[in-house]
Amino acid sequence: MEFKYVPTVCPFCGTGCSFNLVVKDGKVVGTAPFQRSVVCDGKTCQKGHFAYELVNSPARLTTPMIKKGDALVEASWDDALAAIAAKLGSYKGNDITVVASANSTNEDIIALGKLAKEVFNTENFTSAAAVGVDASAGSIAGIAKADCIVAVGNIVESHPLVARRIANAKDKGAKVIVIDNYASPMAKMATDFVKAAPGAEAEAIAEAVALVEGKNVVVLFGVGMTASEAAIAKAALSLAESKNAAFCALPAQSNGRGALLLGASACFKTACTGDSKAYYVVGEDLGPLNAEFVVVQDSFLTATAQSADVVLPAAVYAEVDGTVTNAERRIQLVRKAQEPAEGIKANWQIVADVAAKLGANLGFESAEEIFKSVYSDLSYEAISKDGFVLPEQKAEVADVPAIAAVATSAEFPLALTTAATIWHGFGGSGTLSENCKSLVREVPDIFVKISKEDAKENGILAGDFVAVTTEKGSLTMPVMITKDMEKGVILVPTMCLGEKCICMLTDGEKALAAKIEKVEA
Amino acid sequence: MVAKGDMLWAWAKDEEAVKRGECGGAVTALLKFALESGAVDGVLAVKKGVDIYDAQPILITEPEKIAECAGSLHCGTLLMPKLIKKYFNGAKDMKIAVTMKGCDAKALYELAKRQQVNLDNLITIGLNCGGSVSPIDARIMIQEKFELNPDDIIKEEIDKGQFIVVTKDHEHKGIKIDELEEEGYGRRLNCQRCKTKVPRQCDLACGNWGVIGDKAGKATFVEVCSDKGADLVTKAAGKAIETAQPAGPALGIRSKVEGAMFKLGDKCRTEQFEKLGEGKERLNFIMDQTSRCIKCYQCIDNCPICYCVECSTKKPYLVESGVVNPPFMFHLIRYSHIADSCVNCGQCQELCAMDIPNALYMHALQLEMQDMFGYEPGVNLDLPILSLVEEPAERKRLNDTGDDQIFNIFTE
Numbered sequence: 015m016e017f018k019y020v021p022t023v024c025p026f027c028g029t030g031c032s033f034n035l036v037v038k039d040g041k042v043v044g045t046a047p048f049q050r051s052v053v054c055d056g057k058t059c060q061k062g063h064f065a066y067e068l069v070n071s072p073a074r075l076t077t078p079m080i081k082k083g084d085a086l087v088e089a090s091w092d093d094a095l096a097a098i099a100a101k102l103g104s105y106k107g108n109d110i111t112v113v114a115s116a117n118s119t120n121e122d123i124i125a126l127g128k129l130a131k132e133v134f135n136t137e138n139f140t141s142a143a144a145v146g147v148d149a150s151a152g153s154i155a156g157i158a159k160a161d162c163i164v165a166v167g168n169i170v171e172s173h174p175l176v177a178r179r180i181a182n183a184k185d186k187g188a189k190v191i192v193i194d195n196y197a198s199p200m201a202k203m204a205t206d207f208v209k210a211a212p213g214a215e216a217e218a219i220a221e222a223v224a225l226v227e228g229k230n231v232v233v234l235f236g237v238g239m240t241a242s243e244a245a246i247a248k249a250a251l252s253l254a255e256s257k258n259a260a261f262c263a264l265p266a267q268s269n270g271r272g273a274l275l276l277g278a279s280a281c282f283k284t285a286c287t288g289d290s291k292a293y294y295v296v297g298e299d300l301g302p303l304n305a306e307f308v309v310v311q312d313s314f315l316t317a318t319a320q321s322a323d324v325v326l327p328a329a330v331y332a333e334v335d336g337t338v339t340n341a342e343r344r345i346q347l348v349r350k351a352q353e354p355a356e357g358i359k360a361n362w363q364i365v366a367d368v369a370a371k372l373g374a375n376l377g378f379e380s381a382e383e384i385f386k387s388v389y390s391d392l393s394y395e396a397i398s399k400d401g402f403v404l405p406e407q408k409a410e411v412a413d414v415p416a417i418a419a420v421a422t423s424a425e426f427p428l429a430l431t432t433a434a435t436i437w438h439g440f441g442g443s444g445t446l447s448e449n450c451k452s453l454v455r456e457v458p459d460i461f462v463k464i465s466k467e468d469a470k471e472n473g474i475l476a477g478d479f480v481a482v483t484t485e486k487g488s489l490t491m492p493v494m495i496t497k498d499m500e501k502g503v504i505l506v507p508t509m510c511l512g513e514k515c516i517c518m519l520t521d522g523e524k525a526l527a528a529k530i531e532k533v534e535a
Numbered sequence: 536m537v538a539k540g541d542m543l544w545a546w547a548k549d550e551e552a553v554k555r556g557e558c559g560g561a562v563t564a565l566l567k568f569a570l571e572s573g574a575v576d577g578v579l580a581v582k583k584g585v586d587i588y589d590a591q592p593i594l595i596t597e598p599e600k601i602a603e604c605a606g607s608l609h610c611g612t613l614l615m616p617k618l619i620k621k622y623f624n625g626a627k628d629m630k631i632a633v634t635m636k637g638c639d640a641k642a643l644y645e646l647a648k649r650q651q652v653n654l655d656n657l658i659t660i661g662l663n664c665g666g667s668v669s670p671i672d673a674r675i676m677i678q679e680k681f682e683l684n685p686d687d688i689i690k691e692e693i694d695k696g697q698f699i700v701v702t703k704d705h706e707h708k709g710i711k712i713d714e715l716e717e718e719g720y721g722r723r724l725n726c727q728r729c730k731t732k733v734p735r736q737c738d739l740a741c742g743n744w745g746v747i748g749d750k751a752g753k754a755t756f757v758e759v760c761s762d763k764g765a766d767l768v769t770k771a772a773g774k775a776i777e778t779a780q781p782a783g784p785a786l787g788i789r790s791k792v793e794g795a796m797f798k799l800g801d802k803c804r805t806e807q808f809e810k811l812g813e814g815k816e817r818l819n820f821i822m823d824q825t826s827r828c829i830k831c832y833q834c835i836d837n838c839p840i841c842y843c844v845e846c847s848t849k850k851p852y853l854v855e856s857g858v859v860n861p862p863f864m865f866h867l868i869r870y871s872h873i874a875d876s877c878v879n880c881g882q883c884q885e886l887c888a889m890d891i892p893n894a895l896y897m898h899a900l901q902l903e904m905q906d907m908f909g910y911e912p913g914v915n916l917d918l919p920i921l922s923l924v925e926e927p928a929e930r931k932r933l934n935d936t937g938d939d940q941i942f943n944i945f946t947e
Contacts, residue, residue, distance in 0.1 A: 043622065
């Protein structure tokens with residue numbers, strides 16, 4: 015019997031916690047703490063704890079598929095690559111949008127970037143991390159030494175092991191100023207809580223400036239993927255600059271920072287809603303795409319994959335060597351713990367095969383070669399213990415229109431806000447979490463948090479289902495009645511699970527006017 | 536012929552084991568012998584991972600690979616018995632020799648009482664343990680207190696009340712543990728409170744306390760704690776290990792070292808428990824601390840006492856699913872299910888994503904229950920308090936009387 019631990023980096027959020035994958039007879043069977051991790055000391059949140067469950071999920075894709083009529087039909091790699099080459103060769107430049115996964119490795123992103131820029135000649139190279147916020151100062155461990163922390167949003171659920179450092183700082187006497195829409199777990203940790211009406215986050219941040227004091231101030235913001243991210247980040251950055259504080263915008267994805275650094279940074283929203291004729295999507299779930307030709311590389315049959323013309327089965331984090339770059343710019347090793355099933359390849363390998371079929375040689379044979387093509391001074395050996403921290407760069411936040419508090423109406427009397435949940439990711443991260451059965455057991459459906467007052471007024475009891483409706487759409491979901499919400503404000507987590515996605519309700523907005531109606535389950 | 540209760544000095548015959556192992560390499564030699572002689576199918580021990588601060592469990596099935604686990608790692612904070620349960624089917628279909636610290640040994644006993652591991656298939660080699668240091672804390676301590684680069688350290692040890700490091704230039708530097716711990720460095724908090732320094736629950740208890748004279752550093756003190764242990768040593772003697780009777784005041788020195796560790800443990804308990812307060816104050820403290828919980832389930836999955844297939848914390852009528860922070864009921868369930876048998880292994884605190892002092896609280900509860908009911912977990916195979924009541928009989932009593940006081944042993 016073979017039994018070993020393989021240290022790796024969590025595939026979910028941008029904190030970059032590590033854990034050991036427990037490997038028994040060549041198969042990943044569990045996670046175990048990696049106490050040597052300089053980021054998390056062996057601790058993880060539930061997503062990290064259960065991240066092994068997706069590795070051998072029965073839903074894994076193992077065979078390429080080609081669309082025949084309305085259905086995807088299993089195909090050989092040769093046929094799938096030929097189908098891609100035959101079609102993609104006919105599109106030029108920006109007709110093709112290439113979407114990288116900000117949850118995949120730097121190596122995957124570098125290879126895909128070469129395919130986009132050198133083979134397709136397109137500037138539309140993007141990732142879900144490209145929401146116009148690029149800021150990373152300070153270190154995660156350093157947060158514990160701050161004497162004043164400004165936390166924008168519910169970092170306890172978006173980046174739990176960063177929130178741990180905030181708790182450490184608070185225990186040492188630091189002031190913790192929290193700006194959030196409701197009495198979230200982050201708000202409960204605050205020494206000073208500034209409640210923001212949904213949509214009025216920037217105003218609340220400006221209001222919080224007066225509360226900031228201390229010599230070592232850290233400003234933290236967990237980036238989501240809504241249209242408001244840049245506006246909120248701008249306010250947070252301005253607060254940080256006025257107080258000489260370090261500002262770190264924590265990417266939602268495990269390699270969000272890497273994706274931005276490696277150029278997968280064309281505006282995500284524009285790229286995905288633009289008029290591209292063809293899409294090449296790696297490990298991201300954009301919902302069904304209605305384009306002339308769509309290629310998807312993924313480990314699971316996402317909504318995007320279902321709408322694709324060709325689907326290629328890709329390895330998951332536990333099946334590849336590579337690196338990811340966390341929120342504090344630390345490049346860390348992801349290690350292969352098990353061989354992928356026959357027919358499954360690493361994302362970068364698939365990219366190289368596609369390029370070869372199109373007559374281009376991307377010029378690398380191994381993940382480390384790709385890594386060295388960008389980080390020539392580093393090696394996997396050199397970063398195997400503590401990783402390597404890249405230097406800070408000047409924060410960049412896109413110019414976007416200002417945001418304002420949600421205007422409710424007679425038809426939509428409630429202010430809906432959205433925020434990360436600790437149980438599930440969205441987009442590509444959501445694909446990963448919905449394949450971890452323990453996370454699904456705990457939270458099997460998208461849900462809405464409502465106040466006791468609103469529940470009473472609408473005759474809603476715990477366990478009831480409601481239709482939440484905005485001008486963008488409607489979704490039916492169970493309620494979570496909580497004293498943490500105030501009357502008139504409801505919260506739906508940014509998650510996608512099964513057929514339901516937050517985007518069906520918000521279409522990318524962070525906050526909207528909404529109504530709820532009780533429905534029979 | 537060696538018998539249960541014997542104490543001896545032992546060292547490896549094999550030069551390689553002497554070189555790579557600690558204190559004459561007796562443990563390495565015994566493990567190798569157990570494998571070679573077919574007494575076990577595998578050896579579950581600890582090896583160096585990415586560096587000396589990373590302890591990884593390893594299953595060795597080929598005797599020639601035994602060197603991989605030779606040597607000690609004080610930054611290893613693994614708990615072996617739960618691994619045996621989780622990944623080796625509780626040793627129910629495989630014979631395993633395994634190395635254990637005191638907390639491992641106690642955890643193993645508690646799992647055995649709950650029929651989660653088969654002791655008959657295990658040979659347990661206990662290792663004296665003065666405490667372990669979490670890897671990142673150790674690195675910070677070496678940087679800040681020893682003023683050395685943690686990457687330059689090739690060896691660390693705890694000896695004569697000091698934490699000692701050896702640099703790659705073979706320089707030794709030691710600082711008193713008392714001094715380190717007063718400043719918040721040093722051993723894990725649960726290790727500071729621990730009083731199981733020589734794990735006599737194991738078949739053999741091995742270490743360097745009580746090895747003196749010209750054998751100091753060159754032999755291991757072996758206390759034979761069971762017939763199974765006696766059998767292994769008897770068979771290995773002359774083949775894999777050499778033995779000698781402890782000479783001079785060895786036994787006295789050994790018990791003096793252990794006594795000093797007990798005293799230190801008592802001191803740490805007093806200091807740490809004082810911070811918890813008493814009664815309502817203590818309850819408020821723990822309610823405040825646990826209010827940060829994010830429900831990552833690490834405390835449950837790594838607890839050696841948690842073994843239920845159907846965990847009460849996952850029943851929505853007790854703890855509403857998906858709610859973060861979870862209600863205090865989540866923690867109450869853990870305390871009520873575990874506290875009587877808590878072995879103070881520290882995993883629930885070390886792995887807590889929000890640094891909640893779970894083990895401190897649980898250990899305090901355990902000691903109070905021990906005073907009340909006389910049950911001391913992990914020291915022998917006596918059954919815990921909860922097993923004093925037969926479930927069907929108790930359910931019938933509750934039904935018949937309408938009483939809601941489960942396990943009402945106060946009135947019997």
